[in-house]
Amino acid sequence: FTCILLVAVLGTALLLTSVAADTTAGNGSGYITVINLPVAGFYTSIRYGPPPFTVSFADTSQGFQPMTYHWDFGDGTNSAMQNPTHTYLSSGEYTVSLTVTNQFGSGTRTVADFIWAGYPPEANFSALPSEGIIPLTVAFTDLSKNTPADWTWDFGDGTTSSEQNPVHTYTQTGIYDVRLKVSSDFGSDALSRTHYINASLPAPVPVPVPVTPVKAHAGGIVGLIQDAKGTTDKNLPTAAFIPPQFMALAAVLTSLAVVFIQFLLVHIGSLAQLGAKVAKFFADLAGGHAIEKISDKEIEAREIKAERRERPFFGLSAVEILVLEAAVIMVAVAFLLADRAALTLQMVLIYILVGAVSVILHDFAHRYFANRYGHDTDIQFWGLGTVIMFLTAWLYGNAFAQSYRNIVERDEDAEETRELGIEMVAGPVISIVLTLVFLFMVQFGGIWAIAGGLGFSINLITAVYSLIPISTMDGSAIWKWNRALYLVLFIPLVAFYFFTYMLV
Incomplete structure (x- = not known):
């Protein structure tokens, strides 16, 4: 009686801790098998690329076999394969979810913004003003396409900046080249403009020169x-x-x-x-x-x-x-x-x-x-x-x-x-x-x-x-x-x- 009471208490405890218990009789004697619920897991070797972007997913789930799989690729499509391959046709950031199920239960893993489909950035910029007398303060504007994430400016006078739209002051006369490099998870691009900024000295005050009047042409x-x-x-x-x-x-x-x-x-x-x-x-x-x-x-x-x-x-x-x-x-x-x-x-x-x-x-x-x-x-x-x-x-x-x-x-x-x-x-x-x-x-x-x-x-x-x-x-x-x-x-x-x- 005491043993039966102990087994009942342990079984109740296992149920309260979400651990499945399966009691079967065999050969006239009873035994207990304890099984963990399945844990979903997955990975892919690349997560970023331009559309159409094909991704091969690999299952890393743990749990008692056999298991069934349900993939949600975040773009309205899904798959029941263990290791599916999927193509993203449009640019965007996609949340991927995997649910695995066996005879004891199911487990789900969801990763937000796991797949990014997009294009490498294209560098472009403007400056205003592009010429003037020193000190010359110039406002640079990033005009790059495809949403870069990082900016590296080289103003040609030995100074740099990582801001998207920096303001820089030239204090020495000269004609300067300007370079902008932009990057994102999809790649990088750079643009150089030669002789782009002209910083000069103030114009000398003109000395009045007597001008000999020119006779008008008569008829x-x-x-x-x-x-x-x-x-x-x-x-x-x-x-x-x-x-x-x-x-x-x-x-x-x-x-x-x-x-x-x-x-x-x-x-x-x-x-x-x-x-x-x-x-x-x-x-x-x-x-x-x-x-x-x-x-x-x-x-x-x-x-x-x-x-x-x-x-x-x-x-x-x-x-x-x-x-x-x-x-x-x-x-x-x-x-x-x-x-x-x-x-x-x-x-x-x-x-x-x-x-x-x-x-x-x-x-x-x-x-x-x-x-x-x-x-x-x-x-x-x-x-x-x-x-x-x-x-x-x-x-x-x-x-x-x-x-x-x-x-x-x-x-x-x-x-x-x-x-x-x-x-x-x-x-x-x-x-x-x-x-x-x-x-x-x-x-x-x-x-x-x-x-x-x-x-x-x-x-x-x-x-x-x-x-x-x-x-x-x-x-x-x-x-x-x-x-x-x-x-x-x-x-x-x-x-x-x-x-x-x-x-x-």
Whole structure:
């Protein structure tokens, strides 16, 4: 009885502690078997991946066999297999549950957010502002996709940050590269932006610079003249002390001064006679005859006279053709220098062609009337004029001279004033006509405008220079023949020259 009572008490205790007891009789004797309830367990080798994400689950449950299995994969699907394989088709975080059951009971294990299906993050960011003066404070904004969990910023100046949206201050000048690395359980990604942040010093306070007012472009004939003469900004060596509008006047004065110096060198024989000759020169200057005397003395001193040669080439000798060719080249080079023009093949050809038209037509106008009146003429190279032309072109951008001149052999006793005057006036008149023709060409633009502006300048300067009343030029003979005609030509032409280069 005592033993039976003890067994009953132990059985009651086992039932109260949730331990199953199975009492069976066999061979006429009784025994007790004690069994634990099944304990569910599972694992998988990977828990993170992009969809479709296939996961193999492994059962690790403990308990008396046989057992049945019920898997809940958290996405609305389940399985009764012991070790199932399941594919997650959508991104998300999934709770997995396993319930195992045997003859003695059941056990369940549930793990929240056990499986994560998703994509690796894609790094991206912005910064505002991306440039400025130091100290430059920049706010960085993470724009990465697919929900990164960790951020590593490298600001390029030796500092870093692990914040998602950091604010950083650059204290040194420089151009900085910025790099962001983002990561999650699904992977990592990085993005670098080179030369992204520009931190600079404050801009220096500008010093006011006097600006030369630019004349507005006029219309009509004045606007055409402005286009023809071109710019006055030529980087001239005299620009520091001579205003642009006075360059033309300086060219004229320099040209006359060189002739004057040449006169002094020819006629001052000794230092003892210097005072008397200078006094005589200024006395002649007061009487209005000094310039004419300069040229007369030069011709006498150098014995300049027309040479009688065979002239088989359109009334020209071989020497005269060479002089004309040299004169054309000199004019082209001098005006290339004066205009500071680009030395391209096209530009050089334009200058040579326009110079040839201007020189040859001016000379043939003289020659036509010289032949008509039976005068012997000769074209001779003029070294002093060439020096003046290049000197004024370099200093003032205005090649005010000629590299050649026409010498006419005439009977001094006959005083063929009228014939010589007509012969000499023909050249300047042709140059004046060419000046207007080339000015008209400017309005067509392009190459026509380049050639027109160049021809305008060459012929205007040639006309003015050739009318100067000295014997080596045309003006002296015109003055002796018809002073009224000379003044009608010379005064308006000089006024137009200074109007063009000083006022327009």
